[in-house]
Amino acid sequence: MNSSTAQDFLTSDFDGFAVRVDSAGERADIVLNRPPLNVISMAQRDQLRQVFEALDAHPDVRVIVLRSEGEHFSSGGDIKGFLEASPEHVSKLADNVAAPARCTKPVIVANRGYTFGVGFELSLACDFRIASETTRYALPEQNLGQIPGSGGSARLQKIIGIARTKHMVMRAKRISGAQALDWGIATECVADDELESATQALVDELRRFSPLAQRTAKRLINDNEDAPLSVAIEMEGHCYSRLRGSNDFREGVEAFHAKRKADFCGN
Incomplete structure (x- = not known):
């Protein structure tokens, strides 16, 4: 996607999220906004991938921020959508969720409240995770008779090792933002009212570099x-x-x- 095509695409209406580009601040925000829990639909996953690719091509963007409106980042995916999607579509979900990792620019995610399922998997694919003290991370798929399907267990094991990954995946355990910082999942853990300022501070820091x-x-x-x-x-x-x-x-x-x-x- 070339830069002009990317900029035109970013003016579109998206399913469950919005895109905001601050050219002066060299920052782009992808904002999850499907109240009250920011459930991520199947169509939304495809669009998120396309938006990351468009922002990667945008000449005015140095840093990308993934965040949410409301008290929760995301409670996870649309459960009904899994039953309606074809096996071929479901098998490609991890490719969409990996878009932040493929992006050549730094990607920060700001987490608060529920950060479950695909919300956690998207966060794990980002470069920097800033958690508020209200954050609860979880991969709860065992409750549905399923396992994480978008790279969650694989990325998590690389970060925290096999024992802690089994604790979170096989027991569907939730951990706090503070515990995530202790385990090396989160880059920072801040008070909830400091999440935005901590995110901006990291954006400004990254912009200083080549x-x-x-x-x-x-x-x-x-x-x-x-x-x-x-x-x-x-x-x-x-x-x-x-x-x-x-x-x-x-x-x-x-x-x-x-x-x-x-x-x-x-x-």
């Missing part, structure tokens, strides 16, 4: 998740070497020696 270095770091870290240590170190060296010839690296070095703020251009 877009090229940010893209490179995200891709490198994601790709090295399953790589042997020797391969991961080799890939890191290749990426470092490529960045060494970039305009942003030259600007960073010059700014450092001049004791001024770097003005990165993204190439």
